[in-house]
Amino acid sequence: MQEKRLLYKMIFDVGSSNYTFIHNSNISGSNLSDVNSIVLSHWHYDHTGGLYKVLEQIKDEVQIICHEFAKSERFFRRSDEIKITSLLGKTRLEIFPLLSTSKIVNQKPINMKKIEDLNGNIVFNKKSYELLNINGFRIIVAGEIPRIHHIEDFKTFCLLQDDVIKNDSILDDKCIILEYEDKAILLTGCCHSGIMNTLDYIKSLTDKPISHLIGGFHMANASNQRIKKTIEYLMTFQKYKNPLYLFPIHCSGEKFLHELIRANSPDLKPFNASVGTVFTF
CATH class of the missing domain: 3.60.15.10 (Ribonuclease Z/Hydroxyacylglutathione hydrolase-like)
Structure with a gap:
């Protein structure tokens, strides 16, 4: 019988910031230290929130593949009172009252400095x-x-580009x-x-x-x-x-x-x- 050997190890999405991915990996006995690549399907918090914590588990430099839209702040409606069309064309300052009352929530852009400090190599x-x-x-x-x-x-969905809220087609x-x-x-x-x-x-x-x-x-x-x-x-x-x-x-x-x-x-x-x-x- 031919002996099995590991050719490549990757992670496709890293779960949310509640670190469920880390928890499930630990329970299943999955070793994250030798991961070669992390692929992010899109920059939404339930798919990327665990990224920095996962990077802490990996011992060598790891490739992170994502889209340049990860560099944009994104917004998600949390109240039926808010219509996406009412946000388009506005600045972040103009929608801040909605953020402060959680009628909409935001996701911050990817932290390039933190990625670098955690030995990550980003490919957009x-x-x-x-x-x-x-x-x-x-x-x-x-x-x-x-x-x-x-x-x-x-x-x-919407995102901030050129200091203005725009419709987000999630091209990433x-x-x-x-x-x-x-x-x-x-x-x-x-x-x-x-x-x-x-x-x-x-x-x-x-x-x-x-x-x-x-x-x-x-x-x-x-x-x-x-x-x-x-x-x-x-x-x-x-x-x-x-x-x-x-x-x-x-x-x-x-x-x-x-x-x-x-x-x-x-x-x-x-x-x-x-x-x-x-x-x-």
Whole structure:
């Protein structure tokens, strides 16, 4: 039997500032000290809040791959009284009263000095990025994902750019492709770009059929029409002899998982994954 050896170790998102990722890593016995790369799917606090604490666990210099939007302050609505359109075009000073009353909350930009002090090496990428290519196996980080399917559009987030509040399309939303000789596995963070947009884009990065789709699908608040169209797309977007295995977690929503199961398609095999699930390919 051929002895197994570690080729590469990466972390895809680091959880929120409550350090749940560190806690779960410790419980599972995962060693973080020899991590090669950290990939951040997008600069939202529930995916990046544990970054500095994770870096403290890593002994050598570690590569951090993210988008330049990590350098922008972001804002999240926490009151139904506030409409995103009422914030656009204003300065930070003008919206400060809303911040002080927590009607909106903010996420600070990435702290470059702290990253440097913790031995992190940041790579800002807009285009796809190949992390590993060895023995027929590739790890590819997506670049900016084109928005083609308008049903997946949204206008619910904003960020500060050029000292003005602007609509945030979350162009930093990215995914990871694990490409084998005969298939590819897709890992998503939140999939703010939309599942259909993401899978269309992935076709430009790999010619292998997608066998597994794992992660957040951002369908928790999707309309019935969008859910229906997405499921139809998943059943037809590729020709592959095996079914597509789906593991919608995080922001995917129970309704979407329920509708996937109810579709009862031989081309789709949805599962309800949980913390601690281990995948072996």
